[in-house]
Amino acid sequence: MHACLLIPEILAHIFFDIYHHCAINYEDAALSRVCHSFKDIALDVLRTELDNLEPLFTCLPHDLWIRTPERKLIIRRPVTSADWAIFERYASRVRVLGNRQSDLFGGIDSEFVFAIMGCCSQSLLVPKLQVLCCRSYPRDLHLCMRYFLSPDLIYLCMLPQGDRFWTNTMTSVLSGLSRHSPRLKVVEFSFDCYHSEITSFKVIQPALCELTHLRKATFVLPCERDSSWLSHLVGLQELHINFAGFLRPTRSQVRISYLDKLSVALLNMDLHARLVAEWVVPCRQLELRCSTTDSAAVIARCLRMLDDHLLCDVLECLILNMPILFENEAIDKAFTLHTFVPLLRFSGLKEIEIATSCMSLLDDDALGSIVKFWPCLERLYLGCEHFWSTPPKITFRGLVTLLSTCPNLKGLGLAFDATKLNPPTAIGDVCNTNITTFQVGFSPIDQTLEVSTVLSAILPCLKQFFVEPSLFVEAPDRARREAKWREVSRYMTSTHSDAYLGTVLNVLDT
Template sequence: MAHCLFISEIQLSVFYWIFVLDTSHEKHTAQATLAALARTCNAFHDIALDVLWQQFGTIARAIQCMPHDLWGGDMNKSQSGCICLKLHRHLTKDDWNIFRRYALRIRHLSLATQDVRRGKTLMVDIDDELLACLASMDPTQPLLPNLTSLEWIIYDERDLRLIRRIMTKSLTSLILEVWAISPVPDLQQFISSVAPTCPSLRKLVVHSVALSSHLRYSVSQTLCHLHHLTTIHCGVLDGEVMDHLSRLPSLLELKFALQPNSGFQNELLFEQLQVLDVHAQDITSAVDFVSRMRNKLINLSIFSDDHTGASALAQLFRRLSTSVSHCSLRHLQIMVAERPHDSPSVLNLDDLHPLLSFNRLTHVHLDVGCGISLDDVAALELAQAWPNIIQLMLNKFLETPFPSSISPIGLMCFLKHCPNLMELTLEIDFSFVEEQDDQWHYWVGDATHRYLSVFDVTYSKIHDAAKVAAFLSCVLPRTAQVLYSWIHALDDQREYAERWNEASRLFRRMKK
């Protein structure tokens, strides 16, 4: 064997590429190759196991490396349908030494119960008693000493005792989900201990069904004592912690809920921030927050429960155009609660004009709670301003008394200027096509779009399903499906829902 292959750095690089080059989802080939290298050559044993366990090692697999009479698998009766590892006898020192040998190599821990609830397919769950026995074997050492990433659900006090044994100073990513129904006495103290226990933490995610004011304060104080954070997902944050976070040079991603009437004393820099996701109870707070920022955001999402009008939204758009770099923003999402039907409001092109300055946008999703009134001229301006657009969604879930005036001609013009478009949600007035016989063939010509795969017409009205289906099948040969928002179960919407259902069926047939 070549002498260079005895050098650990070269082995590590080569073995890592075994993992990278396996493009399959489960990466079975990479796992089998690394396991074979570890078994067949003493020179490769340690490095191959390091790579194998860093990429694929789990606490369940470490348990399964212990003697088979120690643990057993029972079919879990929960909806997950996975195998539950349970303790069949007392844990001995020899068992612990076997577990420890593999536990040293584990870098990531995510309990199976959590992953199943997130929709991931896992076959193994771990009984709490088995985890507790492992955690009690050597109280002077962390259960997984070299762990860097941890995901955990907190139901009660027992979960806190376990997670304290697992958290280490090497941890860089911590995801906590508090699912406790009743109060957990030491939860606030535990949250406060995160910073001194994990000083190198770079990613912190804290989700809770109901964060108490005391727990929110603990989260804020913990964030103030972490200085290397790159990613934060949490609940409500106050003004003090926002000032601290805005000065962090490492922070790249921030998702949080904006406290009402937050008192921001200074400009919020966020110089390196790339992803911002803010949930504000009212648009005024969101406007105030955004107006204090000077950044180079790539992805911006704003959610609000406020039943606001077009004027407040127009003000938000103007503030965005002066606070966020026009060259950097790629993804923009704004979701606002729907206004009552007795107080209709509508946005027009002039209101949207500040957003047109972001000429590198690729994804735009606006569900703004009020109507968006556009015509063919507006469609052309949007297309010319956003030539790189890949996904455009306008009021997917809102039926308004101000229907769009974009005609099929405006739709074709938009598609012509946006060649990369893959998903479009837009209300169209198809009456121009329905009123003609087959004359639309002459002005359509060969103007087809090559990439659009999903077209959602939302609450577009339709009268002649056959003509609309023929037009769309000609213009959108690559589109897999045409969606609509009309609901069959509602009497006042059933007519349009049935017609669009027929148009969708004809559209699919014409494409075969």
């Protein structure tokens, strides 16, 4: 055997690639049988991450269980200490269990599960579990949740479907979360508007607030409930909240000293402003997601209301995620210079993403007036993910102004009129080598060679363009525009670079 194959780390990498790229079944453990030095490493790779518990139960002796025609695992005889020893040997290798799509127990019959639990002396089925993700969970097995709450658990995701998950049994088990799994760093919980779920969450809240290692939390919560308890999540770095429901949100006092990232989802921007009227949560990254679209005037008013609440001096990234309109476009939804005014005081902004809103009313001067307040900008995405019947007013002049004002720009998405080849005389002073992709959205284009010539001068490392995504109905002229921008890309990556550079200089001279 080659000496390299005696190094466990190298073997682990090899086995991991074989397992994840060759679609090996759980039952295929041939590598673990090749030689003794392969066995433990191969079994670790096979069992480290499981979608459900079935692979652990099917490792047990075949006379213990049988699979029915309905793919159900049924117990055939009593479980012995020898059976449990086998289960324990494999279960101790599992670090990640479950996913967001399937039942945690797969097709295992509840009687079989309880029989194994009866042999479990330490009250843990998977003693070294670090990640647990649960979407579907049989009601008669809720008591088993305690057997998954390992002291090594660092990630817990509970995103059930339906209203039958938050029973008294499940609530009682999770109320001891801070005792059973005190090292939790990431939690995801979903609670609907049902009375039983709200009551359950009130019981679980104290346990969440006692998790001193918690760094990231994601919650789906009813908007009409008090959210002041969020202030007690100590040491939190990221907070993601989806406030569900259509009722008027409850104003609560939430005070958090600082967050790396805050994401809040609500019906519309107006509800955002009302909900956080008494919040003070300074954050470096802020994402506001809406289910409906407000007018630009309402958005501007709401942004002013968020000032010193969520919009604070430390702000570096702002994402406004508005839904794409499929009905007739309303011009009052289009952003103007006035819409951006509440954001202009944040000179430390590095990223702005308002990709689904209409920016067709912004012209070159308006864009220049906006970005001059954001000299540190590294990523800018404006109106590039949807087609709007109102054509963009920004031209190459505005693009050059943007690049000269924000020299650190690395990511760019902007719809502009590429049919107007009017680069300013100062174009020779602008050259950004950081940007390699350009989300041009619904930018109109005709003369591909001329466009590629100008872009090569100001964005010489640009390689790829993306028009707006094709959703339910393809936008007018999208296929033609996509082909045109591909042609620009081919020109810019031409192998005849010297001759092409001469063409660029000739065009710029004229």
